[in-house]
Amino acid sequence: GQSLEQPSEVTAVEGAIVQINCTYQTSGFYGLSWYQQHDGGAPTFLSYNALDGLEETGRFSSFLSRSDSYGYLLLQELQMKDSASYFCAVSRASGGSYIPTFGRGTSLIVHP
Amino acid sequence: EAGVTQFPSHSVIEKGQTVTLRCDPISGHDNLYWYRRVMGKEIKFLLHFVKESKQDESGMPNNRFLAERTGGTYSTLKVQPAELEDSGVYFCASKAGLSSGANVLTFGAGSRLTVL
Numbered sequence: 001g002q003s004l005e006q007p008s009e010v011t012a013v014e015g016a017i018v019q020i021n022c023t024y025q026t027s028g029f030y031g032l033s034w035y036q037q038h039d040g041g042a043p044t045f046l047s048y049n050a051l052d053g054l055e056e057t058g059r060f061s062s063f064l065s066r067s068d069s070y071g072y073l074l075l076q077e078l079q080m081k082d083s084a085s086y087f088c089a090v091s092r093a094s095g096g097s098y099i100p101t102f103g104r105g106t107s108l109i110v111h112p
Numbered sequence: 113e114a115g116v117t118q119f120p121s122h123s124v125i126e127k128g129q130t131v132t133l134r135c136d137p138i139s140g141h142d143n144l145y146w147y148r149r150v151m152g153k154e155i156k157f158l159l160h161f162v163k164e165s166k167q168d169e170s171g172m173p174n175n176r177f178l179a180e181r182t183g184g185t186y187s188t189l190k191v192q193p194a195e196l197e198d199s200g201v202y203f204c205a206s207k208a209g210l211s212s213g214a215n216v217l218t219f220g221a222g223s224r225l226t227v228l
Contacts, residue, residue, distance in 0.1 A: 004154075033216070042116070042219040043155065043203065087155060094160065094168040097143060100217060102155035 002026040004103035006088055011109045012078055020073045020106045022088035030091040030098050032064050032071045037105070038084045046086075047073065075108070083110045114138065116220035118204050124226045130192040133223045135204030137186070143207040144187050145217060146179060150200040158202075161187060194227045201225070 004024045012018040022032065031050040035043040049055055049064035049071060061074040075082055085107050089100040117136040125131050137144045146158040158177070159169040163184035172179070176195070181187040191198050201224050205217035 035219075040221070042221045043205075044219070045216050048216065095162075097160065097162060097167060099145070099157055099160055099168060101157060102147070104152070104154045 002101040004088055006103045006106045009107045013111050014078055016078050017076050020086050022071050024069050024090045026090045028092055033089045034062055034073045035087045036084050078110050080110050116206050116218050118220035118223050122224045125194055126228050128193045133189045133202050135187045137206030141206035141208050145205040146189055147203040148200050196227050199227045
């Protein structure tokens with residue numbers, strides 16, 4: 001089976017840097033991905049790591065360490081609009097395709 | 113291109129009634145997924161279609177849930193009869209082919225189901 005752990009809530013101030021951690025257990029690893037969801041909206045894809053190291057996309061970066069079964073999402077220059085839930089997900093293989101399994105999500109609250 | 117569309121956005125029904133949720137994926141996307149999120153918990157996988165075939169339905173909670181994707185286009189998820197614990201937000205997501213990225217799903221905004 002698969003399981004993921006991430007903090008339930010993180011708070012930070014505008015302009016700051018925040019890191020959201022994710023640890024996972026999985027049988028068969030096919031990458032760690034991150035999604036953002038604003039209240040009432042659709043989860044949207046942010047980032048994906050298949051190999052160890054850091055992936056940078058604008059203000060957002062994602063890191064993976066496969067040996068530690070650990071990853072994080074780093075958000076820089078926080079803006080109020082970054083207040084949302086952030087989900088990490090690991091994929092398992094299923095019949096030639098992949099099924100992402102999601103964590104419980106981290107609610108990020110950005111204060112002015 | 114149009115995104116993933118789900119209908120209805122919110123449904124309130126009484127225990128024992130039937131509800132049918134609909135998902136229109138991005139045109140041409142062979143892969144269609146259903147997920148559910150109960151408040152405060154994870155986004156839990158329900159099932160996965162490749163075109164009209166159920167590829168993986170290991171997450172379907174019980175036989176009160178029936179998903180179909182006739183013709184490999186839109187999909188429906190029927191709950192009959194609904195129970196209180198079925199309340200939550202039902203998300204649909206789609207993805208093109210296997211080469212489009214292992215983890216990049218495009219989600220709809222979800223259908224919120226409230227069972228009273």
